[in-house]
Amino acid sequence: MRAEPQSRAKDDTAPGRLRIVHVMRAPIGGLFRHVVDLAGEQAARGHAVGLIADSSTGGERAEAILRMLEPSLELGVTRLCIRRLPSWSDPIVAFRIASALKRLAPDVVHGHGAKGGLYARLPALLPFFPTLPHPHIRVYTPHGGSLHFDPDALVNRLYLSVERALERVTDFIPFESAYAQKRFARAIGFSHAVARVVPNGLRPEEFAPVTPIADAADFLYVGEWRQFKGVDTLIEALALIRDETGAAPRLALVGSGPDEAALRALAERRGVDDRLSFAPPMPAREALRSGRILVVPSRAESLPYIVLEAIAARTPLIATNVGGIPEIFGDYADRLVESDDPSALARAMIAAGGMDAATRRRASDQLAERVAENFSLTAMEEAVLRGYRDALEAAGCRRAAEAVLPQRA
Template sequence: MAGFLLRRSQMPPDRRLTILHLAAPGRAGGLESVVLDLTHGLGGLGHRTILGAVLDPGSEDHPVPARAEVLGVEVRRLVIPPRSYVLEYKRLRNLLAELRPDVVHTHGYRADLIGGFSARRAGVPWVSTVHGFTGGNKKNRLYEWLQVRAYRRAQAVVAVSRPLRDRLVNGGVPPAQVRILPNAWAPKALLSREEARRRLRLTGPAPVIGWVGRLTREKGADVFLEALAHIPDQPWTASIIGDGRERPALEAQAERLGIAERIRWHGLMPDAAGLYPAFDAWVLSSRTEGTPIALFEAMAARVPVVVTTVGGVPDVVSPFEALLVRSEDPAALAAGIATLLAGRDEAGARAEAAFRRLSAQHASEGWIAAHLELYRSLGPTVSTGT
């Protein structure tokens, strides 16, 4: 993949690798999609790929490891009570001793901090993918500070966008350890427009404006709602797929803005990537991003998009493929949405261009091969303890 430079390979190029991916997954999201696509893709090349899923008690039926198993990925469920860090470390060390992986690849702060430490202590090369930082309250900022400090000891850190790479280097991670490797798109089945709208229970002739993501501050659903209230008087329905701790506050905001009756709150939806054909326009209103998988999903469905210029978004789409606006600017977002709805032909042409760019620049085959090359470039580490 262009721009992805690696050290001279230290593992035999024809050797079958054992790769352990560690994550404490949410029920849905970009990180989870990346982990599923990567483990499935590496397994398809003949490598032994294991998903170590760290789960809370009572969530043994979690959809992400279940989905991984459907894809043929080997899964190990590690059920750990909250804040049982010593127990988690011991369980991970036992898993490493059993599997003897060539590489441990972590995703998310919990896997980074405890899984990365476990790998280092066992002398196993450790790679982490930095999917993004959310900021927020003091607790989140402390975790992110600890993450960046931990990355200094990783053999390689994958940044999914250039701004993330810059933040890591500015935080003290050696530049030679950081690889820029944007996320990729593995095609998913799309429903017909009629079936997608049926599943979302969308009826009537009004155009549908889609929004998909976690209902947390960094995703900017509050900015989306404010923008909807700014749209000139014309018919529309907003379809919001996702859930999160801010949902009650967002529903109250919609009531205050006088638009509650025009919004459909769907919560988490299985296989949400297939539902995008229901939308006439799609909005990314985030305050921060890495390389958003939800944007890929919209592009794959040829849905016209208006997006905020945060994180790696400007590297995925240009004004030829999308309408780009500043973050936290509801008026600009509203103007972009209104433009999409008013100029269907022009919006459709951008959507077609976005699909072509997605297919040409973000196909998963090169992305998976680049990860494999990265793993092979890593030599053994020295154990720091038993």
């Protein structure tokens, strides 16, 4: 899917109307949902919006979502092959994205995730790249990204050095969680970027309860199958439950990722492979019907949508005490489990499975009420737009001052 970019029209001067281009890599997971929600809401408010994303990931589901969104995007959808890890093709892709941005002529270039953030901001560091001829701002939402890297590993030090260079040409950084903002401050630091916490948000209709199907698994995992998501810890916990109770509960895994083969091998070694089912990515509310209790065993997170979505759907939930998850739970954060601890996770799963229906419903309602009050899509979109406005104003003042400084010298 590739829409022909639309250059800035002469009459594109409506008061308050912005031209916004979102740049991301893989159209999967919570990052993709965030971009789709934000772009859709901004377009609905009358802004000219475009999206640039990878063409090699996401599959049919991403294609369907983008086809539904594209008619509302005045600046279209541009898809290129963008690799997750550093590649020889990166300079070529970066140049093509910079050229597309020059044709689209946005007021706001908003990069999402490590690779999207790189491509959105790189033209400001490389003078031989195509650049925008008019004042604009560069925005970066990490979505975890480089913040999940081990800062002591040599290759990750290089990544963080690049992030520090890019931060100096960044005007606004909306963080999904206070945790992400603090982690960024420690690992990368701030120079002049406007930085604010803008939590992910849900639509009102997402708070309708979801009922599990008749043959739903006892436990459910929804998300990427990657090491930092802790799915291996969940499989180990399943084996421990079998050892303690004599029978392993059923576990449904919904998603995709590079660690599928390793997870299948682990389940076979631990003797619980017959208790697992694997299913491809699907809409969250559909996936939540596949299990009775959702488990989020992550080793690292920022502010995961699946936790918000499960709480809104009144799906009982076990989650680890990492990243921004405690910010979602608030006063109920004592319900969270330590990460990377199969024994603690197994105990929590046994306790949740034995909880009576009334207690489970009361706990779910408490969390749903908190999420409804604090994590709305409308609040998220309004906070991002306010940040754009403030950053545009600050950037305009700064650039005007820089223009006269050489004359004073």
